[in-house]
Amino acid sequence: MLPNTLGLLFFFGIPVLVAFYTSFQEWNAIQPPVFVGAANFERLVRDDAFWNALKNTVVLAVMSVPVGMALSLSVALLLNQRLPARNLLRTAYFLPVVTSIVAASIVWTWIFQPRYGLLGNLLAPLGLRDVNWLTRPDLILYPVAVVTIWLRLGFDMVLFLAGLQAIPRELYEAALIDGANRFQRFWHVTWPLLSPTTLLVMVLSIISAFQIFDQVYVMTSRTVRGGVGGSATTLALFLYMRAFTNSEFGYASAVALVLFLIILGITVFQLIVQRRWVFYQSEGE
Amino acid sequence: MLGRRGNHQTPFYDRIPLPTVGVILTVLCAGAVVMVLPFLWMVSSACKPPAEINRLPVTWAPQNVSCAENLQALYATSPHFTRYMLNTAFMTIGRTLGQLVTCSLAAYGFARFRFPGSNLIFAVLLGLLMVPFQAIVIPEYLLIRGLGWLDLFAAIIVPGTFSAFALFLLRQSFKQIPLELEEAAEIDGANPLQILWRIVLPLSTPALAAFAVITVQAAWNDFLWPLVVTTSAETRVVTVGIALLQGQRNTPWNLLMIGSLLATLPMLVMFALLQRYFIEGISMSGLKG
Numbered sequence: 001m002l003p004n005t006l007g008l009l010f011f012f013g014i015p016v017l018v019a020f021y022t023s024f025q026e027w028n029a030i031q032p033p034v035f036v037g038a039a040n041f042e043r044l045v046r047d048d049a050f051w052n053a054l055k056n057t058v059v060l061a062v063m064s065v066p067v068g069m070a071l072s073l074s075v076a077l078l079l080n081q082r083l084p085a086r087n088l089l090r091t092a093y094f095l096p097v098v099t100s101i102v103a104a105s106i107v108w109t110w111i112f113q114p115r116y117g118l119l120g121n122l123l124a125p126l127g128l129r130d131v132n133w134l135t136r137p138d139l140i141l142y143p144v145a146v147v148t149i150w151l152r153l154g155f156d157m158v159l160f161l162a163g164l165q166a167i168p169r170e171l172y173e174a175a176l177i178d179g180a181n182r183f184q185r186f187w188h189v190t191w192p193l194l195s196p197t198t199l200l201v202m203v204l205s206i207i208s209a210f211q212i213f214d215q216v217y218v219m220t221s222r223t224v225r226g227g228v229g230g231s232a233t234t235l236a237l238f239l240y241m242r243a244f245t246n247s248e249f250g251y252a253s254a255v256a257l258v259l260f261l262i263i264l265g266i267t268v269f270q271l272i273v274q275r276r277w278v279f280y281q282s283e284g285e
Numbered sequence: 286m287l288g289r290r291g292n293h294q295t296p297f298y299d300r301i302p303l304p305t306v307g308v309i310l311t312v313l314c315a316g317a318v319v320m321v322l323p324f325l326w327m328v329s330s331a332c333k334p335p336a337e338i339n340r341l342p343v344t345w346a347p348q349n350v351s352c353a354e355n356l357q358a359l360y361a362t363s364p365h366f367t368r369y370m371l372n373t374a375f376m377t378i379g380r381t382l383g384q385l386v387t388c389s390l391a392a393y394g395f396a397r398f399r400f401p402g403s404n405l406i407f408a409v410l411l412g413l414l415m416v417p418f419q420a421i422v423i424p425e426y427l428l429i430r431g432l433g434w435l436d437l438f439a440a441i442i443v444p445g446t447f448s449a450f451a452l453f454l455l456r457q458s459f460k461q462i463p464l465e466l467e468e469a470a471e472i473d474g475a476n477p478l479q480i481l482w483r484i485v486l487p488l489s490t491p492a493l494a495a496f497a498v499i500t501v502q503a504a505w506n507d508f509l510w511p512l513v514v515t516t517s518a519e520t521r522v523v524t525v526g527i528a529l530l531q532g533q534r535n536t537p538w539n540l541l542m543i544g545s546l547l548a549t550l551p552m553l554v555m556f557a558l559l560q561r562y563f564i565e566g567i568s569m570s571g572l573k574g
Binding site (some may be wrong): 085 | 299310312317319321323324326327338340342343415418419420421422424505506509513524528531542544552563
């Protein structure tokens, strides 16, 4: 037990502290680090590129989380019936989860290519064959959101299915005896009893949306990394480019701290909501 | 554990009229086609000769199947591709075995022994679960650079051996084992390591398998960390390899598709064989929140 504890503390615990400290340093490839107080954060506040990355990340979360959750819940509800070929269908929805984001993003980049891409040709009757989804700053976040939803849907579906299967059948039977129709059973039994799962899926999706990196890295690497004019630069990609392209470790650490605080905020939000609104069947979990 | 908490009830199923079943199936199948289409398109494009890739009208299936030629062309463009695949396999196995060993030892320790500060240490380790990897990638990189491990396999395998998540999951599952079994073994004179090896681990095989499968999947598909710490073809993993290939702007799409196919295939095969454990692992990780 000691080796793992020490290993965790060494490789992850210390970096957390160092990350905090580094964010107060000026650090480049040549000179040794210098303590600069809050200068990195002052620069951050004035850096349009940072605000742009934050905006893109929030927009991606807003585009992908609600749609992804609605889709995965619908699929889970439909699959949670006695259906022929149920396992086959479940496998199909789950398949993207096991593929690497990098490989999947390359395939989707090809699908979104103008002129010869699959999507453009499917949409050709609408005159959309030559749309350059990945170079137009006003469009590029849509393909990224599509890929993000596609990659995550199966994962959320499995969580929802597990939540649905854990609802005691007596409750449905009781509702049936009371003459509740399908919609009433959903609204008064399924939805409240599923709320812990719904909250969990929501929080996990938001957290993962704030960490989107692989997709944008790959999908923009044929044109301009991070999209034309930074139109697809997410917080994580911004951090990566500052640190590992520009060697601005101090400044990038300030970005990392912001990212950490955002995710911490989401987690705290989850804990508060869990206490107040979410319905649990039994206490003492 | 979701749905595994003792009550092995059969879930409630609605009695649905046949036409409704038809509608549901149609909707689900349409969705499934969208989900699977990128895979089919990848395979189809991976087998098209260059002339068919950039041609209108677009064809669904290749007219001249030329996977072998594309594979040769891939190796001409990226001579170390096999090396990348082997590197990925090596690091995946190293990380998974490492996690199984260190995390099961630690998880057993935290599940069964109390010592001064054990709760505090466990709480700190759990706190690490909340820290996104991207927030510590910089100090992690500086640490590895300080150790002189940049561009070594150790840079990926060693930090990947420790996981707060695995520790948490395995501790939960060890705690569910009845204490009497372990006490009986202790009376028979077994030491804690023997108890772990002979009793606890065999009884936790389903949890260990589920955990191993999702660890393999995550390690195989890891991208950001290998991208940061590897620089040469000798240590490069396949995800970084195909991303670089994509970055060379004129790489033809049929080569990228066959590269992606090769990078994806092992995980698809593993999924086909071990689907149950994947689903189990994901449901387990639902606990994380």
